[in-house]
Amino acid sequence: MANLILYATAFGFLGVSYVKDRKKTKMALKKAWKAFENILPQFLGIIIVVGLLLSILNPEVIARILGGQSGWFGVVISSVVGAITLMPPFVAFPTAALLLENGAGLMQMAAFVSSLMMVGVVTAPIEMQYLGKKLTLWRNVLAFIFSFLVAYVMGRVV
Structure with a gap:
C-alpha cells in the first residue's frame, strides 16, 4: 500500500510539473532516463553476482557466516568485505536487503553497508x-572503527 501511495504521489507531482512547464518536464525526464541507462549496467551486474552467490550459497551458509549467530566474527567479515568493495549506494542497499532476506544478520549488514559507504580501500x-x-x-581507520560502532548500535536497537 505504501508503494502505491509513493508512486501516486510521484506521478501526481510529475503531472503538476508537466502542467506548469512542459519543456522543462520533458527535459528532466530525458535526463532521468539517461541517468537510469548509466546506472542500469552496474545495478544489473551486482544483482547478477549476488544472485549467483545466493544460488551457490544456500541461506544456511549465509546465516552461518553472516547471520546473527556469527556474532562479531561475522561483523568483522562483513566490515572487511565492505571496506574493500567498490559499490554505489543504490546497489549496496538492495544487496544488503537480499542478504538479510537470505539469512544475514542485521549487525553484520549494518557493518557491511557502513564500511562500504565510508571506507575506501580501493x-x-x-x-x-x-x-x-x-x-x-586516519580517515579510513576511523571510518572502519565507526562501522563497528554502527553494527553495535543496530544490534542493541533492533
Whole structure:
C-alpha cells in the first residue's frame, strides 16, 4: 500500500510539473532516463553476482557466516568485505536487503553497508593524492572503527 501511495504521489507531482512547464518536464525526464541507462549496467551486474552467490550459497551458509549467530566474527567479515568493495549506494542497499532476506544478520549488514559507504580501500590511492597519506589513513581507520560502532548500535536497537 505504501508503494502505491509513493508512486501516486510521484506521478501526481510529475503531472503538476508537466502542467506548469512542459519543456522543462520533458527535459528532466530525458535526463532521468539517461541517468537510469548509466546506472542500469552496474545495478544489473551486482544483482547478477549476488544472485549467483545466493544460488551457490544456500541461506544456511549465509546465516552461518553472516547471520546473527556469527556474532562479531561475522561483523568483522562483513566490515572487511565492505571496506574493500567498490559499490554505489543504490546497489549496496538492495544487496544488503537480499542478504538479510537470505539469512544475514542485521549487525553484520549494518557493518557491511557502513564500511562500504565510508571506507575506501580501493579509492585510497586517489584520495592520498588530494588529502595526503596520513589523513587518508586516519580517515579510513576511523571510518572502519565507526562501522563497528554502527553494527553495535543496530544490534542493541533492533
